[in-house]
Amino acid sequence: MTEAPYLSINGISKSYGATQVVRNADIEVGRGEFVSFLGPSGCGKTTILRMVAGFETPSTGSISIDGRDVTYLKPSQRNIGMVFQSYALFPNLTVAGNIGFGLRVAGVGRADIDKRVTEMLALIGLPQLADRFPWQLSGGQQQRVALARAIAPRPTVLLLDEPLSALDAKIRVSLREEIRAIQQDLGITTIFVTHDQEEALSMSDRVMVMNQGRIEQIGTPAEIYNHPSTSFVAAFVGTLSQLDATVTDTTRGEATVGPAAISGLSLPSTVKQGDAIRLALRPESIRREHRDGDQTLEARIESVNFLGAVIRIKLLIGDVALSLDTFNDPTRPPPVTGQTIKVHFAPETVLALTD
Amino acid sequence: MKRLAAWAALAFGVLYFLLPLLGMTEFSLKMRRGVYSLDAYAKVLADPRFQETFSYSVIMAIFTILFGVLLVVPTAYWVRLKLPRARPYVEFLTLLPLVIPAIVVVFGYIRLYNTSSWLPLTGTATGTNILLMFGYATLSLPYMYRAVDTGLRTIDVTTLTEAAQSLGASWFTILGRLILPNVLVAVLSGAFVTLAIVIGEFTLAALLNRPAFGPYMQLLGANRAYEPAALAVIAFGITWACMGLIQLVARLAPKPAIPVKD
Numbered sequence: 001m002t003e004a005p006y007l008s009i010n011g012i013s014k015s016y017g018a019t020q021v022v023r024n025a026d027i028e029v030g031r032g033e034f035v036s037f038l039g040p041s042g043c044g045k046t047t048i049l050r051m052v053a054g055f056e057t058p059s060t061g062s063i064s065i066d067g068r069d070v071t072y073l074k075p076s077q078r079n080i081g082m083v084f085q086s087y088a089l090f091p092n093l094t095v096a097g098n099i100g101f102g103l104r105v106a107g108v109g110r111a112d113i114d115k116r117v118t119e120m121l122a123l124i125g126l127p128q129l130a131d132r133f134p135w136q137l138s139g140g141q142q143q144r145v146a147l148a149r150a151i152a153p154r155p156t157v158l159l160l161d162e163p164l165s166a167l168d169a170k171i172r173v174s175l176r177e178e179i180r181a182i183q184q185d186l187g188i189t190t191i192f193v194t195h196d197q198e199e200a201l202s203m204s205d206r207v208m209v210m211n212q213g214r215i216e217q218i219g220t221p222a223e224i225y226n227h228p229s230t231s232f233v234a235a236f237v238g239t240l241s242q243l244d245a246t247v248t249d250t251t252r253g254e255a256t257v258g259p260a261a262i263s264g265l266s267l268p269s270t271v272k273q274g275d276a277i278r279l280a281l282r283p284e285s286i287r288r289e290h291r292d293g294d295q296t297l298e299a300r301i302e303s304v305n306f307l308g309a310v311i312r313i314k315l316l317i318g319d320v321a322l323s324l325d326t327f328n329d330p331t332r333p334p335p336v337t338g339q340t341i342k343v344h345f346a347p348e349t350v351l352a353l354t355d
Numbered sequence: 356m357k358r359l360a361a362w363a364a365l366a367f368g369v370l371y372f373l374l375p376l377l378g379m380t381e382f383s384l385k386m387r388r389g390v391y392s393l394d395a396y397a398k399v400l401a402d403p404r405f406q407e408t409f410s411y412s413v414i415m416a417i418f419t420i421l422f423g424v425l426l427v428v429p430t431a432y433w434v435r436l437k438l439p440r441a442r443p444y445v446e447f448l449t450l451l452p453l454v455i456p457a458i459v460v461v462f463g464y465i466r467l468y469n470t471s472s473w474l475p476l477t478g479t480a481t482g483t484n485i486l487l488m489f490g491y492a493t494l495s496l497p498y499m500y501r502a503v504d505t506g507l508r509t510i511d512v513t514t515l516t517e518a519a520q521s522l523g524a525s526w527f528t529i530l531g532r533l534i535l536p537n538v539l540v541a542v543l544s545g546a547f548v549t550l551a552i553v554i555g556e557f558t559l560a561a562l563l564n565r566p567a568f569g570p571y572m573q574l575l576g577a578n579r580a581y582e583p584a585a586l587a588v589i590a591f592g593i594t595w596a597c598m599g600l601i602q603l604v605a606r607l608a609p610k611p612a613i614p615v616k617d
Binding site for chain 2: 081
């Protein structure tokens with residue numbers, strides 16, 4: 001992010017009694033940027049979102065939007081749009097009534113409200129449902145209406161609190177594409193809270209990974225996935241095989257994993273010969289076909305999981321477990337459990353984790 | 356065999372409740388010797404004191420309901436939203452009128468608000484009416500609070516409030532435009548119970564010396580034969596009409612937003 005931040009979260013912490021749920025979080029979000037907060041349940045991501053919305057007050061630190069300090073403003077004074085996991089549509093109002101609610105509260109004229117509601121209904125692709133009540137809609141439709149309601153008053157920031165969690169898998173995928181398209185179309189600064197890494201990686205400009213109230217890493221989806229800065233991020237984002245290794249030669253980047261030696265690793269400058277480190281490999285980095293420069297290991301097939309387009313094979317090298325993903329080839333028989341095979345990977349795809 | 360026992364139990368229950376009602380209704384129709392007639396009803400309805408006391412009690416009931424709604428809806432909402440731990444204590448407080456007799460309440464009122472007190476409400480008719488309304492609201496509090504609290508349980512109060520706040524709504528707007536319409540059925544059921552209580556209440560009105568329907572019924576019952584039975588049937592009719600209205604309104608109420616299947 002090169003331009004001045006639009007939303008700044010400066011050193012905020014939040015404690016409930018003796019329990020600190022957010023620890024000194026600093027985040028800067030650019031205008032029109034889509035940032036996802038990703039982490040396991042209870043990591044503090046929703047608490048930060050709620051502090052931005054004004055539903056919680058930070059114990060320390062400050063929050064500003066477009067240079068204006070909003071830390072102690074009431075939620076109703078922040079002009080922030082929020083979409084909730086449980087939709088939170090007003091049951092007594094129609095779809096049009098829900099979408100126009102924020103505008104009516106703001107004292108906008110009837111004609112302007114009608115115009116904006118029509119615009120919003122067209123944007124979410126539900127122009128025919130204006131007179132329906134929430135209970136007459138499917139979950140996906142309700143969440144679209146909730147999104148339209150949140151953006152109708154033209155908020156400065158859009159907050160999405162796990163908006164897809166309650167939906168079926170197929171609807172979830174289509175709706176996340178719609179949300180991203182609408183966000184890009186309107187250029188609205190957006191924070192998206194999720195514990196689903198696929199959602200975070202596929203929708204975001206940047207992802208912030210959190211654990212136990214701390215920010216572990218902030219980066220683009222590719223940075224987070226390919227270059228995790230901590231073992232937590234490496235393990236939480238994507239599937240990862242972690243191998244305990246011992247450094248044998250720092251100049252050649254060599255380490256041993258069980259009986260096998262791997263060289264050409266990018267080892268951190270802090271490690272010394274004889275240090276115990278952890279090597280991590282993504283399943284898609286391991287191949288059954290050899291390429292120039294590859295490291296080769298001999299492994300026994302422990303189990304084979306057929307996932308449709310992909311076959312995930314669990315391998316054992318000595319007593320160390322590895323996962324390998326290979327595309328399904330209908331012309332070839334699938335691998336057989338118990339078989340010993342050779343697997344290959346490029347040393348540069350191995351992540352060396354020291355923490 | 357089990358089915359037979361169930362039918363027998365049902366028949367016993369129906370007879371237990373209906374027989375006295377039928378007996379009373381039949382008696383109320385026997386004012387004219389030898390034939391059934393509506394003479395007792397005609398007499399009751401033509402009595403100016405009936406019209407006067409009934410109108411008075413209906414007006415008092417309307418004010419009591421309004422006061423009860425203004426008191427209970429924000430309280431129950433706030434307790435659910437901000438003070439969930441205080442809920443058992445508030446519920447206990449609202450149940451107190453069930454165990455404290457009305458005569459204790461009214462003597463307390465008279466001692467506190469008599470003409471020589473710091474707030475002499477009993478000094479004027481309006482003041483006494485206000486005091487009586489407070490008394491009625493106290494008596495109906497257990498029913499009104501429980502009805503509203505149950506209504507609030509059917510909606511996600513916290514999330515709806517937060518959604519409204521994020522859209523710029525004030526507390527007044529949230530309560531008036533969102534919470535109240537969504538618990539309207541519960542409020543109405545509480546309101547109808549309040550109406551029934553106010554229409555039949557005797558102790559408070561008699562001791563505060565107000566021209567209410569309860570004391571009139573008691574007076575009539577002590578001095579006449581057929582009219583009290585007719586009056587009781589009329590009172591039952593009013594109560595059942597209220598219950599029917601509750602059912603009708605419940606059908607028209609907004610439903611919780613459980614989504615239909617995708």
